[in-house]
Amino acid sequence: MYELLKKDGRAKRGRLHTVHGDIETPVFMNVGTAAAIKGAVSTADLQQIGTQVELSNTYHLHVRPGDQVVKKMGGLHKFMVWDKPILTDSGGFQVFSLAGLRKIKEEGVYFQSHIDGHKIFMGPEESMQIQSNLASTIAMAFDECPSSVADRDYMQKSVDRTTRWLKRCKAEMERLNSLPDTINKHQMLFGINQGGIYEDIRVAHADEISKLDLDGYAVGGLAVGESHEDMYRILDEVVPHLPENKPTYLMGVGTPANILEAVDRGVDFFDCVYPSRNGRHGHVYTKHGKLNLFNARFELDDRPIEEGCGCPACQMYSRAYIRHLLKAKEMLGMRLCVLHNLYFYNHLMEEIRDAIDAGRYKEYKEETLRGFETPED
């Protein structure tokens, strides 16, 4: 159940009660694709860097090790030793972006594994069954994620099918949650709004799926190559058509600036691979924008990545040392950068929540965005 604690303009401060504990929103979910955050980050680390929700990918776990293996091991929480909330995506996005030859039919999608090419079928029921086996806290509906530049006619047909699929997901989830051997019988289901950059298709779709009384609603199919202006315009139009008393999740977004803007438009769940991916390449976030630690100017820099940062990297190590590790291709260098970046995002969300609580979100957003544009001394 979601509690809307406070609104500041359109920014929402909420709390989602789950069987794995409460999620304070706005929240940034830390992406652990194959039940691990890339960069040798363990669940013990996640406790330390303020992670509230871990996100795992259904498609990846279905292909390897297999959701039956995870189920036999007691579900994802036991398997990866993480007792807080986990969100699993539906597998749809990976099916459409990663998998080899695929065929979309009314019943679902036929495609080939990107690992060994073997044929797989996934439809709404299969996606729900896999996510039920994984036993995540929140399951995502199986949808088609069409290219944002797909033509209008295709987009409308695709969105209509996604609505039919959503109804099948809901029925299947209810059935699975009632079975005696289901690990998490309180698994929640979020629906996904699609429609590319066509506002009218998106708004009609949002109105329709809102009637289904799901546990939360996501805006999908953004941050896939359209401009930031298009993304903000779509959010301006669509979010008011999603239920305010449910979590609103903007999938796959984004930069700290994107998050600040989306929160201002009523979004309260986020996920993105940027902090871990950038960290693995030595790109670290600070209040004064991103730094590339490979840069020669950090060779003798004895400051932490960011003064005052409470992350395990900044508590102990200098920029010069981390730069050396990165250049020597020591795994520790990568790990420290990923820990810092995830802490930075998690901490940003904490500041966002405090600013909404204090009724000063607009000022906070403007100050923080200005900071990102102002290089450090």
Ligand SMILES: [Zn+2]
């Ligand atoms: Zn740090």
